[in-house]
């Protein structure tokens with residue numbers, strides 16, 4: 001008899017971007033030319049001083065365990081940098097290191113949720129929020145982000161949510177993946193006023209804090225009196241092109257930071273010191289390089305939007321932040337009778353034998369994403385132009401779409 005997997009393990013949903021990435025790599029290995037716009041990674045090398053410091057740390061023998069909360073020098077550097085960037089005075093006691101930002105979703109839920117607690121999630125949403133909430137038996141309440149509201153959070157929904165007897169937490173993500181929406185300072189103020197002093201926690205996921213194209217980034221912790229009920233998360237993956245190093249950190253009150261430190265102690269032990277030393281060097285020395293890279297991303301996003309505006313059936317707005325473009329392609333999907341993720345997979349696998357474009361259907365981010373595609377812009381400019389030209393042409397290949405749908409019935413639009 002086989003041992004049964006837990007109900008949680010059997011139902012676990014994952015980040016589709018990594019599955020599409022695997023298909024794209026397999027097709028490339030078979031000789032297909034694939035323009036890879038599926039995953040939110042940087043095409044640029046990791047920040048210069050991070051690379052040097054990482055190598056120096058290996059050579060200096062920084063290759064052993066270190067404190068679970070992080071190296072004191074790393075936490076101090078993060079705190080000083082936070083003050084410099086946002087004018088918010090925090091100390092190392094407010095900072096805990098993690099292997100990227102994603103892991104803090106799990107730790108936040110472990111810190112605040114008991115079974116049956118309700119969590120407000122704005123949909124479409126980063127796909128790993130749901131499994132991390134479900135891991136603790138939390139119940140998701142959804143608020144839809146709308147293109148006509150520039151994908152900003154709906155304050156009325158938050159007002160309604162906080163009145164619910166089991167309301168416990170809100171997952172905020174600004175700048176937002178996949179839509180590129182950015183909450184205004186007024187939005188954050190209103191949210192802070194609704195939760196301040198209540199038994200409600202905020203997970204403020206801010207991995208794209210340096211990618212704001214309209215206005216500037218306002219951290220949730222810029223709002224007064226909410227530190228002890230907020231966990232704000234940051235990553236080196238996007239700003240310093242360090243996704244493979246796995247480095248991020250969370251900011252909160254010492255009480256909450258200590259609780260998260262215990263979770264790291266009992267799961268990961270620690271984040272490798274060589275990685276923390278690399279990140280520390282990036283924070284100290286690579287701000288200018290980071291800002292230059294961010295401007296390059298902005299230009300790519302503008303280019304992608306401009307090209308997509310020329311495709312019939314596509315409705316697209318310039319994202320206020322992030323390196324994603326999230327066009328509405330519902331008219332194309334309706335015409336072809338295919339779901340938006342089906343369309344994405346068709347572009348990759350079946351539209352052409354020699355060339356493919358990898359992107360994601362909006363439903364990879366929840367049902368509210370249906371009818372949208374998400375393109376990242378991690379390829380050279382001429383490849384972005386080529387990808388959109390390919391897309392414009394591919395949606396005319398009706399027989400190929402029909403043959404693809406015959407083989408993949410799950411992508412047929414009901």
Ligand SMILES: Cc1ncc(COP(=O)(O)O)c(C=O)c1O
Nearest residue numbers: 040100101102126177235237248
């Ligand atoms: C909204 C959001 N949160 C968290 C992450 C995780 O980033 P990392 O774990 O690489 O720091 C990402 C990465 O794409 C993201 O888009």
